[in-house]
Amino acid sequence: MNHPDTAFESDPKHLHLAFDLSFTHTEGRWARPGSWAGRTFPDVRMFQELAITAERGGIDMLFFGDGTGLPDTWRGSTDAAVEWGVQWPRHDMSPFIAAMSAVTEHIGFGLTYSSTFMHPFYVARLLNSLDHVTGGRIAFNVVASTRVSDAANYGYDRLPEHGQRYERMDEFIDVCQRLWDSVEPDAIVMDRETGRFADPAKVHAIDHHGAFFDVKGPLTSVPSPQGHPVLVQAGNSPRGIATSAKFADLIFGFGGNLASQTRHRSMLDAELAANGRDPADVGILWATQLVIGRTAEEAAARKNxxxxxxxxxxxxxxxxxxxxxxxxxxxxxxxxxxxxxxxxxxxxxxxxxxxxxxxxxxxxxxxxxxxxxxxxxxxxVGFDTTMSGTAEQLADQLEENFAATGSRGGYMIGNPLSMPSSYVDIIELLVPELRRRGTMGEAYPGRTLRENLAS
Ligand SMILES: Cc1cc2nc3c(=O)[nH]c(=O)nc-3n(C[C@H](O)[C@H](O)[C@H](O)COP(=O)(O)O)c2cc1C
Incomplete structure (x- = not known):
């Protein structure tokens, strides 16, 4: 495997792969060759089967971005979005994740909520429960939101200002983290002889009073396998990157342009260091579109x-x-x-x-x-930034970009030509090639998603 050629010095990590399932049925994908016939979104069994297949391929995480509004800018109406299935429909994926986790053992799941619209007590409690249900395989992707149509469903006429949305995110995550720590890991005693359930000295109110939230705490649930879910952040502006450096375990970044990716990486490293964090610990998964073929010609034809x-x-x-x-x-x-x-x-x-x-x-x-x-x-459709080729050609390109962006993180593969066939091809053709080269490590070396991502 190539070594990083950035200024950053550290042992290179393995390349990680996640599948971004945000848009697997929308934008006409449901009708393409290779898509499920006779089944439609949101049939939960489609997701369960894909989770089983992805786990067979050692994919680290299935990821779900989210938006809570309908596209309504074109002609000032949602009609075209509804008629053609443009970024619509989208469900709250938390119950789907619970169902997928019941048929898998290792693969992780990323779930998105907006810190601009949601309340941290609800989200912290939900994520804690999902961490229990999945056995320590949940990640929380926190977004600041950018769309007025999302905001309109939460009582806003307009989005709060950009900097203010990030101030709210800072406080939102701080509250979540304090709630996840409010019940100590050994608080539960469950002594059958005395009948004593838990130790009150180990369960703490947080008494939070901030600019956006007042939360007394403690969390009403018990500590989960990961304690804190893996935290993912996708802000791309300098302010977004500064906020991500405070708490994110993993970043979701725009791929497709090496110059802006290396800029993002070095800005993030500087911010992480300024926060007293080790830049080696925080990977970036670059949003990536891949079209794979058994020959270069087949891949090019498919890309077309x-x-x-x-x-x-x-x-x-x-x-x-x-x-x-x-x-x-x-x-x-x-x-x-x-x-x-x-x-x-x-x-x-x-x-x-x-x-x-x-x-x-x-x-x-x-x-x-x-x-x-x-x-x-x-x-x-991202035609110009979509990489196409054989497994070997794609592995070469992915390795090269991974090394050039600091060898920490990997790729979030999204917008498949069709679901499930595009992902099945990646599992059957690309993943074995990356494993053969040692670029991807052993599948699921740890017990939790956090441990698996650390290798
Ligand atoms: C790769 C990537 C993925 C994103 N996914 C989502 C998403 O699923 N839902 C959402 O509301 N915002 C999403 N965003 C938007 C960001 O969370 C953020 O609100 C937006 O980029 C504006 O912040 P910024 O100016 O710091 O970039 C995404 C951004 C990036 C870069």
Missing amino acids: EMLAYWGDEAVGAYLSYNSGYDFSTVGSTVNLGDLNETIVATGASPSGLVGQLVTELGADHDMSRAEFFERGWKHA
Whole structure:
């Protein structure tokens, strides 16, 4: 295995793989060749079978991102998102995780909740119970949330300001951690002779009074196998990275661009050191899309399936939601510079599709509406950042990027062409290659998810 070529000096760790199951049925995937026929989301048995298969492949974790609103930016309506299944439907995955854990023994599960909308007492208690049910295999992905449609379901007209959302996250996690510590591990006595259940000296109120929450504590449940679930954070801004460095055990980062990944890694390392933490302990799983084939030609042909066009309504709903700008308003000819200025003026994200087109083609460039949407589709499916090839070719690339980003963490493989076949291919073709090379270590060397991720 290659050694890290960053300034960071430490024993390289094994490469870890997780499957991001956030979008396995949406954006038309449910209808693609290789997807389950005769079964539809959210059939829990689909998830149980995938969990069994993924555990056979030694995958570290099945991960579920979340959002609680419907895409509603395109035409100011949710209709297109509903009609074409754009990032909708999405369930609360906690009961699904419980069901998956009942048919597996080792694989971990990542569950997402927003610290902007949820309450830490509820989340800390739920995660504690899930850690019990899974036998120490739960991770909590805490997000600050970015979408007004999510906020609208929790009584907000608008999202709280960015810095304030991270202040709330800091306090939210602090409360969770104190609640998880509020009952000491040996508090439960259960002495059958005396009938004494627990030692009150080992169960503590937390008496928290902060800017956002007042929580008396203690937690009403008993300590779980991991004590604290593995904490995952996905904020990408300098503020998000600073917050993640305070508590995250693992980071979920944007993949696909090595320059921004190495920047993220070095910013995180500096923040971890500033918090007195060892940068060796915190890996980043890079969001990655893979298309694998038995030959390079087969992989390239499969990758081209991503370009099967979805239609303006669906593409528009996707792009508009993800950039915060309603692209139904574009005319028959699009001037890139003008459109970019309009987007920036509305406060929407300038770094998405249009920003990239301006960089690529120049602000003076005009294109037809049809071309704009076709390019938008390619952007939406992540065509240019999807790696394709044989198991050997992909293993080479993954190893190289892993080494270049500090050899800590690995990859969160998401947005499969179809579920389950894309993941089955990864388990059957790619994982054996990475294990043969020693890049991935022994499957599940520890007892808990935290121990398994530490190798
Ligand atoms: C790789 C990645 C995955 C994310 N997944 C989710 C998610 O599932 N749900 C969500 O509400 N936000 C998600 N986010 C958004 C972040 O949690 C965060 O709110 C957003 O990036 C804005 O914060 P920032 O400005 O610090 O990046 C994700 C972000 C990244 C980088």
